[in-house]
Amino acid sequence: MNETxxxxxxxxxxxxSSGVRQSIPxxxxxxxxxxSERSGVMGIxxxxxxxxxxxxxxxxxxxxxxxxxGVLMGAVAGMLSxxxxxxxxxxxxxxxxxxxxxxxxxxxxxxxxLNRMIFGTSNANIxxxxxxxxxxxxxxxxxxxxxxxxxxxxxxxxxxxxxxAVFFVLRRTKxxxxxxxxxxNPRAAQAAGIPVYRVRVLSYMFCGFAxxxxxxxxxxxxxxxxxxxxxxGRGFICLAIVILSRWNPLTALVASFGxxxxxxxxxxxxxxxxxxxxxVFVALPYLITVLVLALAGHNIxxxxxxxxxxxxxxx
Amino acid sequence: MKRIFSLAMALVxxxxxxxxxxSSGDTTSSNGSSAESGxxxxxxxxxxxxxxxxxxxITDESWNQTAxxxxxxxxxxxxxxxxxxxxxxxxxxxVFRSYCEDGFDFVIGHGAQYGDACCRVAxxxxxxxxxxxxxxxxxxxxxxxxxxxxxxxYRECEGAYxxxxxxxxxxxxGKVGYVGxxxxxxxxxxxxxxxxxxASVNPEAEVKSVITGTFDDSALGKETAxxxxxxxxxxxxxxxxxxxxxxxxxxSENGIYCLGYTTDQSTLVSDGLCLTSMLIDIPTMxxxxxxxxxxxxxxxxxxxxxxxxxxxxxxxSDKVPAEVAEQVxxxxxxIKSGELVITxxxxxx
Numbered sequence: 232m233n234e235t236x237x238x239x240x241x242x243x244x245x246x247x248s249s250g251v252r253q254s255i256p257x258x259x260x261x262x263x264x265x266x267s268e269r270s271g272v273m274g275i276x277x278x279x280x281x282x283x284x285x286x287x288x289x290x291x292x293x294x295x296x297x298x299x300x301g302v303l304m305g306a307v308a309g310m311l312s313x314x315x316x317x318x319x320x321x322x323x324x325x326x327x328x329x330x331x332x333x334x335x336x337x338x339x340x341x342x343x344x345l346n347r348m349i350f351g352t353s354n355a356n357i358x359x360x361x362x363x364x365x366x367x368x369x370x371x372x373x374x375x376x377x378x379x380x381x382x383x384x385x386x387x388x389x390x391x392x393x394x395x396a397v398f399f400v401l402r403r404t405k406x407x408x409x410x411x412x413x414x415x416n417p418r419a420a421q422a423a424g425i426p427v428y429r430v431r432v433l434s435y436m437f438c439g440f441a442x443x444x445x446x447x448x449x450x451x452x453x454x455x456x457x458x459x460x461x462x463x464g465r466g467f468i469c470l471a472i473v474i475l476s477r478w479n480p481l482t483a484l485v486a487s488f489g490x491x492x493x494x495x496x497x498x499x500x501x502x503x504x505x506x507x508x509x510x511v512f513v514a515l516p517y518l519i520t521v522l523v524l525a526l527a528g529h530n531i532x533x534x535x536x537x538x539x540x541x542x543x544x545x546x
Numbered sequence: 547m548k549r550i551f552s553l554a555m556a557l558v559x560x561x562x563x564x565x566x567x568x569s570s571g572d573t574t575s576s577n578g579s580s581a582e583s584g585x586x587x588x589x590x591x592x593x594x595x596x597x598x599x600x601x602x603x604i605t606d607e608s609w610n611q612t613a614x615x616x617x618x619x620x621x622x623x624x625x626x627x628x629x630x631x632x633x634x635x636x637x638x639x640x641v642f643r644s645y646c647e648d649g650f651d652f653v654i655g656h657g658a659q660y661g662d663a664c665c666r667v668a669x670x671x672x673x674x675x676x677x678x679x680x681x682x683x684x685x686x687x688x689x690x691x692x693x694x695x696x697x698x699x700y701r702e703c704e705g706a707y708x709x710x711x712x713x714x715x716x717x718x719x720g721k722v723g724y725v726g727x728x729x730x731x732x733x734x735x736x737x738x739x740x741x742x743x744x745a746s747v748n749p750e751a752e753v754k755s756v757i758t759g760t761f762d763d764s765a766l767g768k769e770t771a772x773x774x775x776x777x778x779x780x781x782x783x784x785x786x787x788x789x790x791x792x793x794x795x796x797x798s799e800n801g802i803y804c805l806g807y808t809t810d811q812s813t814l815v816s817d818g819l820c821l822t823s824m825l826i827d828i829p830t831m832x833x834x835x836x837x838x839x840x841x842x843x844x845x846x847x848x849x850x851x852x853x854x855x856x857x858x859x860x861x862x863s864d865k866v867p868a869e870v871a872e873q874v875x876x877x878x879x880x881i882k883s884g885e886l887v888i889t890x891x892x893x894x895x
Contacts, residue, residue: 463763513759
């Protein structure tokens with residue numbers, strides 16, 4: 232292994248730029264899930280909503296010729312598909328994990344089905360031009376940091392805006408307070424006149440919207456085409472990130488960046504060459520997530536009524 | 547107390563998972579010597595219903611899609627066919643059994659990883675023929691393999707070796723890359739043969755290799771290729787289906803040479819950057835089994851490769867100079883004639 236190149240500015244720049252790129256879907260997903268979990272609904276189905284988002288974003292971007300139409304339709308697809316889960320788990324009060332898992336299986340099959348129906352078994356050569364990096368004037372000239380954070384594509388910048396906006400809403404607005412109340416003590420919230428079901432359904436739809444954008448970022452800013460099961464487990468990583476970041480969207484932003492960077496690092500360590508079996512590297516991002524949870528997670532407190540269906544009439 | 551117990555349980559389970567993911571280590575295999583260990587001829591000479599178990603999805607433009615094409619050829623001959631996609635290790639045995647129970651009399655496991663499960667199932671269904679598109683399990687002696695299974699230990703590594711030769715001759719930076727998907731024997735022998743091929747023509751060249759651990763994550767494939775380019779890699783071979791499509795995308799975008807896998811992938815990459823693809827004629831490999839079954843005494847092991855056309859190379863792109871093409875073709879001829887023997891090397895490092 233070449234020790235000197237591991238810590239050179241060029242290496243670090245490349246490493247963390249890749250980390251930022253790989254964290255984009257995670258940021259959207261975990262920020263969305265933060266909102267829905269604050270209101271008491273777990274986003275187990277994030278993975279499936281990402282898939283819907285990824286497929287429809289690609290389809291509409293290809294047909295309309297506009298990446299923005301793609302992103303929008305991906306987000307709408309994520310939101311509409313999340314409605315299925317919201318209705319089942321909030322209004323019909325079914326177990327959120329079971330509904331979520333069922334939905335993920337449905338999403339895999341359904342997006343594969345649509346993909347083959349529309350494109351046959353061969354769409355890999357119908358690729359579209361992806362979002363290109365936009366250098367922010369001035370800031371992008373800062374050595375190392377400029378290249379890493381200020382020379383990314385538009386979805387990267389928007390993810391930061393989204394995380395900040397959600398942080399502000401949750402901390403500083405009446406809406407955020409209501410959302411938290413619904414997740415902590417829905418009975419009291421209901422007594423205070425907050426429409427519990429409506430808040431939960433809407434916050435879950437927001438989660439679907441964000442997951443849709445996460446999927447769109449995979450097809451429209453990374454790969455340029457849809458490949459089946461493209462979400463590849465990222466939805467589940469988002470769930471871990473939300474817990475790790477203690478339901479704080481800005482911490483989730485940082486944690487996503489951390490995960491993306493470790494993923495980027497493990498690839499680069501393999502490229503550098505090592506005698507260790509590759510499984511060690513592939514498992515590295517997940518091992519570190521588990522370790523951080525184990526070490527720093529002793530007093531994590533979830534929203535009290537997270538995952539518990541709320542019944543209006545019961546007492 | 548309860549908490550400590552559950553923590554301990556979690557630890558044990560995690561460790562169990564980790565060891566399960568680990569590998570079986572080196573095994574010395576005596577392939578090539580015991581060709582066609584034909585079993586005693588049973589009755590099994592009729593075929594009516596055929597099923598395939600696939601490790602991935604039929605849209606990967608690669609490994610799984612070609613098997614699907616093979617199945618379609620069989621269907622066109624008038625047979626009833628079925629397939630199941632994404633059959634992972636925990637489902638293999640159940641899917642094999644359910645096809646046998648449903649009256650399928652020829653069941654195909656597409657990949658060496660299906661060998662173990664197939665051996666367990668095959669003994670219970672002696673009237674059914676099985677076919678594995680990969681080598682037989684290494685820990686089972688050849689004479690103990692169920693006689694109703696045919697293993698096609700096809701020499702994909704010969705194609706990988708040729709890819710290595712092309713990469714070794716075409717690299718300008720002296721650095722080439724290999725992106726693999728996981729650790730089955732085929733993938734390992736691909737990687738090792740590629741490294742051998744590079745070294746045979748360009749001993750100075752360095753091979754950077756990454757195993758992504760997934761055949762489905764095209765985004766990760768693309769980032770992997772980018773990480774290689776940062777290190778100066780200028781030719782990449784990928785053998786990982788959907789993940790590989792991301793690699794091709796990155797090569798196409800950044801003007802780096804790549805080598806295709808299983809099907810002619812040159813249409814997926816712009817400007818002729820896909821120098822050549824190693825083709826595995828899986829459709830024919832699968833559809834030709836029907837005649838073998840009808841001939842009777844089906845089962846044993848075969849070792850098809852470049853010499854019988856199961857493995858071949860697609861036409862070179864216009865980026866490959868004539869003298870390079872000539873040199874590569876000479877090596878292909880040497881392998882075909884048996885002058886140069888590429889032994890599959892399943893070791894992991």
